[in-house]
Amino acid sequence: MSKTIFFNIPAHGHINPTLAVVAELARRGEQVIYYNSEAYRDKISAAGVEFRPYPAIPAALEAVRAAADGDIFGVGYMLVETTRQLLPEIRAVVAQEQPDYIMFDALCFWGKEAARLAGIPQVASIPLFAMQPGVRPPLPPLAQINIVQKSLFTLIDYQSAMRRHRQQYGGDPLGMAGVFGNAGALNIVYTSADFQFHADRFDARYKFVGPSIAVRGGYGDFDFSLLTRKPVVFISLGTVHANRSDFYQACFKAFADHPGLFVLAVGGQTDLSTVPGAPPNFIVRQTVPQLDLLPQVDVFITHGGMNSVHEALYHAVPLVAVPQQIEQAMVARRVADTGAGVAIGFAPPLGKVTAAQLRQAVDQVLADPAYKQRAARLGASFKAAGGYQRAADEILAFAAQVTGAATSHRHA
Structure with missing residues (x-):
């Protein structure tokens, strides 16, 4: 059995795709510690993993709001600011728990940095599209104008925050593609290669497993x-x-x-x-x-x-x-x-x-x-991409590779 810590952001759209995956990992014997804000305790605990709350992270919540407002550089600034707030504590957690690998959402810069600084193998969880420098997302010109209008005045804030972070912790400077597409040695992408833009530009580290569609309760009765x-x-x-x-x-x-x-x-x-x-x-x-x-x-x-x-x-x-x-x-x-x-x-x-x-x-x-x-x-x-079971297969194969563990967990 391997141990992993999963760092995610406080947003339903980033949590929901992961629940069936971590539940399957736990079912196959992995120890999964899942960090998020207290508001999501019940949802995450129901997956059969160990939930742990972040301390108050107002900057992460502001990042979600900035995204809703279309302020893309404001999102980047808030993600770096959240990393400044959380990194000392979660580095201590990582040092204490000694996970075999760390999982993090693609927006979760603090998870990526905690793993990098500890030298621990990394698995990224990507609920939107995979992104990387040099691969432009599909945005029409009018939407790009919208970004400029909303984000022009926060660009300098983002660049300054990233510069301060790199001065303190080292590493290469990241542009926006890097902050929004924090990648690992393994990257689980919750869509198919057919729906991913420029799928041929992503190498074998990216596994397009498709969405996990499951029956949900509590969303209202309907006649x-x-x-x-x-x-x-x-x-x-x-x-x-x-x-x-x-x-x-x-x-x-x-x-x-x-x-x-x-x-x-x-x-x-x-x-x-x-x-x-x-x-x-x-x-x-x-x-x-x-x-x-x-x-x-x-x-x-x-x-x-x-x-x-x-x-x-x-x-x-x-x-x-x-x-x-x-x-x-x-x-x-x-x-x-x-x-x-x-x-x-x-x-x-x-x-x-x-x-x-x-x-x-x-x-x-x-x-x-x-x-x-x-x-x-x-x-x-x-449906052909494999869903949460393939995601678990890929993660456990990666865990076996990095730990030398037996492959008996692998889904039959």
Whole structure:
């Protein structure tokens, strides 16, 4: 049995893809210590691993908020600042625990640095796309303008913070691609090579295992007998950006006279009384069981979060992506580039769309069966990639290599 410490950031989209993987590692006998903020204790502990809380890390939480606001260099600054706050303590933890290898999210600069400074083998967990210097992510020009507008004044803060860190701890300076794509000797990427942009530019250290799609509970009851007509269009902006009454009103205007049925999930934190005026062909709920609903859906209007996009494509559902922040713009662009849907709302500010744009996009996807066919092909690539079991196989093979341990853990 080997021991690992997993350092992750406090965000559902970065934690959720890892849960089945660490649960499988624990099932096969690995000792997994998983660090995150206290708010995620129950979710992570339920995977059967040892949860440990970080001390208060306001900078990491601010990094999540900066990402939501589109301030990309602000994110980088906050990640380096979080590393400054956490590194002394987690270096002490690493020295005490002596893990055989360290796992960290690709944004978790402090995990990467703790492993580097201790000389311990590293495994990166990559819930979005793999990134590395020289491989540009798929961002349209309008989204790049959005980055410049939001991030210009925090660029100097980021560069200064990184310079101070390197003066104290050594190592090569990192540009933004490095901070956002902290890589290890092994890199577990939770998408398929077919969906990854420029997959041929990544070497054998990168394992594209696909998403782990599993039934989730607690996401709201739904009466499926209400789905009385076709097509069914599902609309959701996820959790972080759910409070968008202007967007919902645009949807009402766009589809009030549409023959289809529209299921709108506005988020558990949104009061339904703040979303008035739904036409008769709309079902409006705070939450719905998304994975149960998607097999009944013909088009999904989404914010472009990686988890939601993976789940839709897994069920061969084509997409209309309306990204709300920069990382979602990358996913939305990839959806469009692969032909599994269309992407709108790139002009600053991200996510601002008209009723006419929404109607045109949905009608375009519904009218052309090629969108669904391409979505189905990507979904098949996810299922063939191996999921959490292959991820565990790769991690345990790596652990055996670096520790000389027997390979009896390997999944049959």
